[in-house]
Amino acid sequence: xxxxxxxxxEATGPQVSLPLGRGRFRxxxxxLRIGILLILLTGIGPSLLGNSYWEHTFQLVNILIAxxxxxxxLFVDAGQKSFGQGAILGLGAYGLAIASGIHxxxxxxxxxxxxxxxxxxxxxxxxPALRVQGFxxxxxxLSAAIVFPQLLIQFDDVTRGINGISLSVPALTKPLVWGxxxxxxxxxxxxxxxxxxxxxxRTARLGRRMRVAAESAEAARALGVRPGxxxxxxxxxxxxxxxxCGALYVPAVGFISPQAFIIELSFTLFFVVVxxxxxxxxGPIVGIWVIYIVPNVLLVQLVEYRLLIYGFLxxxxxxxxxxxxxxxxEMWRRKRFQRGGGEQGxxxxxxxxxxxxVAPRPAPAAAAPPILEVRGAVKRFGQVVALDRVxxxxxxxxxxxxxGANGSGKTSLLNVISGFSRLDGGSYSFRxxxxxxxxxxxxxxxGLGRTFQTPRIFTDVSxxxxxxxxxxxxxxxxxxxxxxxxxxxxxxxxxxxxxxxxHGQRRLLEVIRVVFADPALxxxxxxxxxxxxxxxxxxxxxxxxxxTRLGMSVILxxxxxxxxxxxxxxxxVLETGRVVASGPPQVLAQDPxxxxxxxxxxxx
Amino acid sequence: MLSEIxxxxxxxxxxxxxxxxxxxxxxxVHNATRILNFAQGNIFILGGFAAYFLADNAGFPxxxxxxxxTGLVMAVLVAMQGWLTLLPLxxxxxxxxSWMISTVSVSVIIAAILMLVYGPFAYSVGxxxxxxxxFGVKTPGAFLLAIAAMLGCYFLLSWFLRHSFTGLAISAxxxxxxxxxxxxxxxxxxxxxxxxxxxxxxxxxxxxxxxMISVSPDAGLRYVLNGFIAAVIGGIGNNTGALIGGPLVGVxxxxxxxxxxxxYQDLASLIVLVVILMFWPQGLFGRATARRV
Numbered sequence: 001x002x003x004x005x006x007x008x009x010e011a012t013g014p015q016v017s018l019p020l021g022r023g024r025f026r027x028x029x030x031x032l033r034i035g036i037l038l039i040l041l042t043g044i045g046p047s048l049l050g051n052s053y054w055e056h057t058f059q060l061v062n063i064l065i066a067x068x069x070x071x072x073x074l075f076v077d078a079g080q081k082s083f084g085q086g087a088i089l090g091l092g093a094y095g096l097a098i099a100s101g102i103h104x105x106x107x108x109x110x111x112x113x114x115x116x117x118x119x120x121x122x123x124x125x126x127x128p129a130l131r132v133q134g135f136x137x138x139x140x141x142l143s144a145a146i147v148f149p150q151l152l153i154q155f156d157d158v159t160r161g162i163n164g165i166s167l168s169v170p171a172l173t174k175p176l177v178w179g180x181x182x183x184x185x186x187x188x189x190x191x192x193x194x195x196x197x198x199x200x201x202r203t204a205r206l207g208r209r210m211r212v213a214a215e216s217a218e219a220a221r222a223l224g225v226r227p228g229x230x231x232x233x234x235x236x237x238x239x240x241x242x243x244x245c246g247a248l249y250v251p252a253v254g255f256i257s258p259q260a261f262i263i264e265l266s267f268t269l270f271f272v273v274v275x276x277x278x279x280x281x282x283g284p285i286v287g288i289w290v291i292y293i294v295p296n297v298l299l300v301q302l303v304e305y306r307l308l309i310y311g312f313l314x315x316x317x318x319x320x321x322x323x324x325x326x327x328x329x330e331m332w333r334r335k336r337f338q339r340g341g342g343e344q345g346x347x348x349x350x351x352x353x354x355x356x357x358v359a360p361r362p363a364p365a366a367a368a369p370p371i372l373e374v375r376g377a378v379k380r381f382g383q384v385v386a387l388d389r390v391x392x393x394x395x396x397x398x399x400x401x402x403x404g405a406n407g408s409g410k411t412s413l414l415n416v417i418s419g420f421s422r423l424d425g426g427s428y429s430f431r432x433x434x435x436x437x438x439x440x441x442x443x444x445x446x447g448l449g450r451t452f453q454t455p456r457i458f459t460d461v462s463x464x465x466x467x468x469x470x471x472x473x474x475x476x477x478x479x480x481x482x483x484x485x486x487x488x489x490x491x492x493x494x495x496x497x498x499x500x501x502x503h504g505q506r507r508l509l510e511v512i513r514v515v516f517a518d519p520a521l522x523x524x525x526x527x528x529x530x531x532x533x534x535x536x537x538x539x540x541x542x543x544x545x546x547x548t549r550l551g552m553s554v555i556l557x558x559x560x561x562x563x564x565x566x567x568x569x570x571x572x573v574l575e576t577g578r579v580v581a582s583g584p585p586q587v588l589a590q591d592p593x594x595x596x597x598x599x600x601x602x603x604x
Numbered sequence: 605m606l607s608e609i610x611x612x613x614x615x616x617x618x619x620x621x622x623x624x625x626x627x628x629x630x631x632x633v634h635n636a637t638r639i640l641n642f643a644q645g646n647i648f649i650l651g652g653f654a655a656y657f658l659a660d661n662a663g664f665p666x667x668x669x670x671x672x673x674t675g676l677v678m679a680v681l682v683a684m685q686g687w688l689t690l691l692p693l694x695x696x697x698x699x700x701x702s703w704m705i706s707t708v709s710v711s712v713i714i715a716a717i718l719m720l721v722y723g724p725f726a727y728s729v730g731x732x733x734x735x736x737x738x739f740g741v742k743t744p745g746a747f748l749l750a751i752a753a754m755l756g757c758y759f760l761l762s763w764f765l766r767h768s769f770t771g772l773a774i775s776a777x778x779x780x781x782x783x784x785x786x787x788x789x790x791x792x793x794x795x796x797x798x799x800x801x802x803x804x805x806x807x808x809x810x811x812x813x814x815x816m817i818s819v820s821p822d823a824g825l826r827y828v829l830n831g832f833i834a835a836v837i838g839g840i841g842n843n844t845g846a847l848i849g850g851p852l853v854g855v856x857x858x859x860x861x862x863x864x865x866x867x868y869q870d871l872a873s874l875i876v877l878v879v880i881l882m883f884w885p886q887g888l889f890g891r892a893t894a895r896r897v
Contacts, residue, residue, distance in 0.1 A: 081704050124874070124878055127878065128877075128881035131881060131885045132881050132885045134704075136836070137881075138704055139829060139832045139833075139877065140877055140881060142825065143873060143874040146825055146826065146829065146870050150867070150871070154868070263825070270705075274705050305716075305720070307712055307716040308716035308717060311709045312709075312713060315709040315713065318692060318702055318705045319691055322692055322702060
């Protein structure tokens with residue numbers, strides 16, 4: 001394992017072949033294939049064998065699987081818990097049943113009406129999702145699940161109330177080939193499509209960005225992602241898909257009434273995802289089989305106790321096997337085949353060696369306008385003044401050190417510059433534009449990157465995926481040298497487990513991520529804390545390179561004054577929220593106001 | 605006209621008091637753990653069932669004794685629930701997945717048991733406080749009791765959280781777990797205590813106001829939902845906000861019932877919730893907290 005990483009650091013040419021590691025970090029591809037196989041078997045198997053009981057049972061089961069797959073996506077990839085998916089399914093079903101069953105509209109129109117109704121319902125979740133997340137949406141979805149069946153009964157002139165609507169579509173139930181009806185084929189195709197959709201989004205840029213938004217809103221905003229928009233989009237995608245499932249539900253069951261879409265259904269769909277294994281592609285399939293088929297088909301005498309059993313089962317899973325049935329197996333597999341970590345788990349060397357080959361940017365003219373200009377910044381937290389009329393100027397391509405004791409306002413200043421907190425007074429401009437009122441996402445999209453004191457590393461995706469998030473945020477294509485490097489990172493770290501990285505390595509990983517995003521100005525918040533001496537030297541070389549070779553400006557907050565002293569072009573010293581000195585290191589060394597900071601250091 | 609307004613206000617404030625009480629029982633747990641207990645509505649309804657079986661039409665001494673017993677039993681039950689909920693959460697309780705799932709499943713379990721044992725019926729409970737008249741309209745005594753319970757709960761909690769050592773320690777948790785732990789506080793113990801107190805509040809409130817609520821297995825969800833709306837309007841964690849948010853929601857619900865009929869009350873709740881979350885997600889009286897990055 002270690003040798004594999006050495007080969008990366010020593011040779012940067014594309015001719016070196018890397019040994020393939022065993023095992024994958026995630027088994028999504030395998031789970032996808034097994035899932036499709038299981039749905040195919042259960043979807044068309046009973047019809048081929050001519051067993052109409054299992055045919056009907058699995059038609060309903062496979063529709064529910066498709067709904068649960070979408071819920072699983074919403075739950076983990078978008079991070080939102082919905083207790084209202086039963087209501088969305090019902091909206092889809094009633095959309096079709098009212099349009100085609102009552103008013104005799106053509107089926108295509110009926111399906112459109114199903115998807116439309118479900119998406120309108122989804123708006124109730126998506127709109128608040130723009131502002132809030134987590135339990136807030138949990139309550140909103142719960143509320144919708146309570147209200148939906150009531151409305152079906154209240155508006156009985158539209159919905160026929162408790163009498164329900166029946167709709168049979170002979171064209172769909174007529175066997176086409178080998179005893180397979182159009183309905184059977186559709187009911188098999190839709191859950192497979194849902195699985196492919198889940199897998200497709202997850203492995204795409206959209207899915208990665210959604211996941212970051214779900215796990216760390218701050219990291220997402222620093223990468224130019226709007227978390228609210230991601231949540232709302234996820235709710236709308238899921239609603240559209242669930243509406244389609246609702247449309248299928250009607251011909252599969254033949255009759256719908258409010259009783260079919262009570263809150264119990266929503267809870268069941270939620271529990272299915274948890275018991276099967278949150279985030280596992282196979283989870284919803286196994287979950288439905290365990291939660292739905294076992295009590296409803298095999299233990300019919302227990303139907304009354306169904307909800308009670310679901311409740312206890314889910315509680316037991318959360319406490320004893322939080323990863324669920326499939327997830328527990330997956331975690332065991334991941335542990336067994338995990339790779340990465342160790343001293344060579346993540347290194348900067350290949351990155352800085354590649355940068356050596358990039359032609360240096362011409363030094364910007366001394367008269368070039370500053371890329372960042374902070375004027376009279378004031379930030380208060382209650383009675384505490386964190387920033388007191390701070391002025392700061394960063395020139396293009398400059399490494400600007402920001403030093404001061406704990407509590408002197410360094411991180412507060414970084415948070416203001418990156419748009420995470422608003423100024424109480426003063427203003428600042430970035431790339432010549434006043435951005436005092438602009439939010440973090442907007443500033444990130446203008447070309448500002450940052451790292452955090454606690455690195456935002458996502459342990460559920462591979463080391464390479466963590467780097468790729470930076471590439472996803474990049475506005476311009478990589479130049480060929482860097483693209484080759486990215487490809488090599490993908491080969492080497494594609495299946496590495498980031499949980500095995502030491503703290504210092506995580507910081508470096510975050511640094512690489514942000515540099516790949518190609519910001520014009522990047523803020524590093526104590527990047528060298530916890531680095532080994534060799535890593536520190538490597539890091540300082542990288543810092544110089546990203547300024548000289550890539551032309552980025554850097555603001556470096558760091559307690560290691562030697563490091564700052566060595567590489568900063570200019571240094572600003574903060575003390576209790578005020579700038580006490582600012583200038584090139586040689587000048588600061590003469591400044592009596594700040595000399596005490598450097599006393600005892602090598603440069604005093 | 606005036607009498608109608610008065611009735612709407614009195615009934616709305618009384619029903620809203622229940623929402624405020626549930627909101628306050630949310631708040632103490634949330635401040636200590638960042639958890640919102642989805643089962644809180646069913647705890648409240650369990651209190652109502654206790655009143656039906658232990659103190660229906662009982663004399664005042666029996667009623668009072670049973671109130672205390674119910675409150676204590678609920679405190680113990682919810683503390684146990686809290687223990688289970690906190691079990692998978694190591695360190696901080698910020699991870700949302702696990703507690704939302706476990707509190708929702710406990711909520712479903714309680715409702716399912718009540719349904720299996722008592723069926724889908726609403727039980728009516730006789731009260732100890734006699735009915736009174738407002739503008740000539742008979743009003744159950746429980747309405748007064750509800751408002752009194754809300755005020756009592758508010759002032760007792762305020763005193764406890766500001767003046768007792770334990771209460772101050774729980775308040776400290778709402779600021780920062782790590783700092784509290786570093787200061788030598790038994791974080792887990794205080795969190796369980798907070799769960800216990802929330803059970804005491806919700807359970808005994810359900811017991812006291814049983815005559816004015818529908819004591820049925822499926823009512824819990826409605827109360828937890830309206831309690832949450834009251835908490836959001838007041839700003840989650842803010843008891844003074846809940847004191848205003850609860851009656852506000854109650855009066856809105858009564859007004860809605862009066863204008864368009866009681867059948868749309870849950871729809872009204874949904875709409876209010878969605879609108880509040882869209883436009884005032886921090887609540888109308890929420891407190892600003894410094895963002896930590």
